[in-house]
Amino acid sequence: EGSHLFEWTHRRLDGKDFPASVLLTRMELDGQVQLQATVRDITEQKRATEALRESEEDLSITLHSIGDAVIATDADGRVVRMNPVAEKLTGWPLTEATGKPLAEVFHIVNARTRELVPDPLARALTTGEVVAMGNDTALIARDGAQRQIADSAAPICDAQGRIRGAVLVFHDVTAEHETRTALRERVKELTCLQRIRDGLQANLSVEQLCQHTVEQLVQGMGYPESAASVIALGDQRFTSGRSAEGLAHGIHADIEVAEGARGRLSVFYVEDKPVYLPEEQRLVDAVAKILGHWLDRLRAENKVRDLEMQMEFILGATKTGLDIIDGEFNVRFIDPEWQKVYGDHVGRKCYEYFMGRSGPCPGCGAVKALKDKTIIITEKTLVKENSRPVQVTTMPFQND
Structure with a gap:
């Protein structure tokens, strides 16, 4: 048993x-x-696992590419993720911080009064709202070093609106006391990228995905109420709603595929604003790169489907039997018409399947074709077809 x-x-x-x-x-x-x-x-299980792996990989790349420090926690406020910037500012490596309460890793005080500052992430988890701290917040690192920071926390919710954790974004403003408001922008950036990735997994058409992207991208900019996003893809143009006609000053990134530039992603501000932040350019670059990879994958999938259709057509039209055999004599594919005569081929050897033998045929064309890497033509007698003589052409090939 x-x-x-x-x-x-x-x-x-x-x-x-x-x-x-x-x-x-x-x-x-x-x-x-x-x-x-x-x-x-x-x-479907394999596809779901691969989609999850890609999502995890994308998230890891995103966290490592962001210039600000990022800490993510679970619903209990315990650390689950940190990017290298957060490790440097707090003095805690991720391997040691994982599972610890945020307050133990992220120790903050009022820079003027030295009083403890309430944990912004705990408040975000409780209220379900974005929480931004004042300019007088100081971070006490593990080694005692103090840095003045600006920070912001936001809840992470699932599709049903349930809080599953929170994300804390902060950066060192010791050298530049005037905060660049990049705190909330980083939270917006993460949300923007996640929503765009959600669109990638929603089986949208190219047109639908481009429209979804421009609408989500403006939400990740510093001043979304004044931003206009545009995707130019071939002779198609997708806009976020606000007109960008006549606007010359903006940030841009090429949408590149395997063959080169396919289009362009641009963001403009329709009203006067300070100079564009480097973080905003990185966001546009990241989104353009994501789009390029998606278009490449879509093109590859379409090519595979076309090849499959061509193969099915050829096999349906040909009068010549076709089979595929691997180097161990296993029958990996059989022409549907032959399968009607010889039956199920799964798990069977070619010499047993076609010839009724217990071992490889003398002068096997497959052996010689694989050894010499050339086309071999032999004659065989098919026992199961009234000993019908046939000419067998064996062609070696190597898959990718």
Whole structure:
């Protein structure tokens, strides 16, 4: 008795592979030991896992590219993420800070009175609102060093509006006491990037995603009420709502794909404002890069679909049998018409499947083709087809 669970790649009758989990159970029936196999298609599970991995990777890249310090906590206010800037300012490496209450890692006082300052993140978790601190906040690092900072905290909510954690963004303003208001902007930036990534996973068309992006991007700028975002993609133009006609001064980033520049992403302020912040340019650069990667992936997916359709058409139209065999003589694909004659090919060797043999055929064309890396033509007699003689052309190939 017992069972064994493992993952395997199966192939459907149409020749397409799919990932599956296989549960083998040993049982005794009528005095005979038998194996029962339970196969479950885990394609969607694999896709979900990959999507989660990509999302985690994107978030990690985003955190490492932001110039401000970022600390994220769970709903109990315990540290779960820190970027390198936060590690430097607090003196706590992520490996040691993880799981600790934020107050232990992020120790702040009033720079004038030296009194403890209430934890802004705890307030954000309680109220569900963005909390910004005053200009007199000082951070006491682990080694006792003091830096005047500006900081802001915001709750992280799920699709149902439930608070799942919070994010704290802060930066050193010791050398420049006038805060650049980049605190709330960083929170907006994270929210903006996350919402744009949500659009990437929503199976939108190119037009829908571009419109979604320009509308979300302005929310990540320093002055969203005065910002206008534009995507120029080929002969198409998408705007966030405000007109950017006649505006020359802005920040821009090319939307690049494998073949080169595909379009341009721009942000303008329709009213006078101070010089654009470096953080705003980084945000525009990051969004343009995300769009370029998405367009590349979309093009690749469309190309794969086109090739699959072409292959299905060719196999349906040809009168010549086609099969694919790997280096271990396993039949990996069989022409649908041949499968009608020879049956299910999964887990079978070519010499057994076609010839009824227990080992490789003498003078096997597949062996010679793989060894010499050339096309080999041989003649065989198909026993299952009334010993019909056929010409077999074996062509080696290597997949990516």
